[in-house]
Amino acid sequence: xxxxxxxxxxxxxxxxxxxxxxxxxxxxxxxxxxxxxxxxxxxxxxxxxxxxxxxxxxxxxxxxxxxxxxxxxxxxxxxxxxxxxxxxxxxxxxxxxxxxxxxxxxxxxxxxxxxxxxxxxxxxxxxxxxxxxxxxxxxxxxxxxxxxxxxxxxxxxxxxxxxxxxxxxxxxxxxxxxxxxxxxxxxxxxxxxxxxxxxxxxxxxxxxxxxxxxxxxxxxxxxxxxxxxxxxxxxxxxxxxxxxxxxxxxxxxxxxxxxxxxxxxxxxxxxxxxxxxxxxxxxxxxxxxxxxxxxxxxxxxxxxxxxxxxxxxxxxxxxxxxxxxxxxxxxxxx
Numbered sequence: 001x002x003x004x005x006x007x008x009x010x011x012x013x014x015x016x017x018x019x020x021x022x023x024x025x026x027x028x029x030x031x032x033x034x035x036x037x038x039x040x041x042x043x044x045x046x047x048x049x050x051x052x053x054x055x056x057x058x059x060x061x062x063x064x065x066x067x068x069x070x071x072x073x074x075x076x077x078x079x080x081x082x083x084x085x086x087x088x089x090x091x092x093x094x095x096x097x098x099x100x101x102x103x104x105x106x107x108x109x110x111x112x113x114x115x116x117x118x119x120x121x122x123x124x125x126x127x128x129x130x131x132x133x134x135x136x137x138x139x140x141x142x143x144x145x146x147x148x149x150x151x152x153x154x155x156x157x158x159x160x161x162x163x164x165x166x167x168x169x170x171x172x173x174x175x176x177x178x179x180x181x182x183x184x185x186x187x188x189x190x191x192x193x194x195x196x197x198x199x200x201x202x203x204x205x206x207x208x209x210x211x212x213x214x215x216x217x218x219x220x221x222x223x224x225x226x227x228x229x230x231x232x233x234x235x236x237x238x239x240x241x242x243x244x245x246x247x248x249x250x251x252x253x254x255x256x257x258x259x260x261x262x263x264x265x266x267x268x269x270x271x272x273x274x275x276x277x278x279x280x281x282x283x284x285x286x287x288x289x290x291x292x293x294x295x296x297x298x299x300x301x302x303x304x305x306x307x308x309x310x311x312x313x314x315x316x317x318x319x320x321x322x323x324x325x326x327x328x329x330x331x332x333x334x
Contacts, residue, residue, distance in 0.1 A: 060158030149324030187316030188213025
């Protein structure tokens with residue numbers, strides 16, 4: 001059983017055979033009641049983190065991402081900002097206090113049980129193991145994590161290989177809707193197809209190129225990220241070509257046949273995911289966390305079924321027209 005704690009949710013997650021569900025819930029009780037971090041565990045963790053931070057400080061790609069993060073999230077403390085000095089301020093006792101503050105003192109949980117078990121059996125086990133958990137609501141403040149768009153490109157040297165890594169970020173403040181988030185994701189896949197065609201096959205300029213467009217429901221913006229590696233002397237040329245591809249989508253829209261192919265591929269993935277225990281649980285959890293009920297269960301599959309090239313085009317073009325863009329390039333060391 002793992003403890004979950006991030007910007008948007010906290011709690012526990014565990015997996016077991018159906019016959020061992022009671023053991024999982026017993027472990028859940030133990031985690032709530034015995035939260036002390038021992039000196040032995042803390043020393044082991046600190047030693048591992050010291051080594052990891054030392055490696056990070058020598059890793060040009062990590063340092064590159066650290067600079068990108070500091071520019072896109074100014075005055076925000078992210079995982080890339082952790083230092084040895086931060087570790088030195090911690091102790092086993094402080095970590096125990098933090099655990100009690102953020103986990104043990106907030107137990108107004110919503111419980112999700114998914115798997116090969118009859119509803120009545122799950123209810124009996126829940127009555128036995130979950131009804132006795134004290135409900136503690138210490139209050140929570142929503143955290144809005146908004147990425148900015150730096151005004152000037154970032155160019156960093158440090159790679160030991162004769163290649164360049166290019167990243168293009170797109171951000172546009174916008175509200176979340178499940179159907180529009182799905183159309184934006186499909187739009188990103190269409191752009192990835194075109195980038196591979198133009199940059200890799202026609203220009204023979206990149207070793208690989210990837211594009212993701214998304215809107216997480218807990219965030220307040222649409223986002224896009226394009227990444228490719230290429231020869232250092234071709235960076236400017238291929239960034240320009242990438243921008244040309246984006247402009248073409250913005251002005252001319254999407255290829256209908258490629259769209260239909262992507263929708264079929266996406267439906268296959270959604271159906272396979274939706275038939276797995278993990279996929280079912282994630283779908284239920286997202287719906288209840290966002291709406292307090294089953295409203296969004298199967299939302300992505302419904303968006304797929306009613307998706308049209310026209311709707312997808314509207315969402316994608318609106319994003320491309322209004323998104324801020326930021327380029328970051330990692331070059332070989334001088």
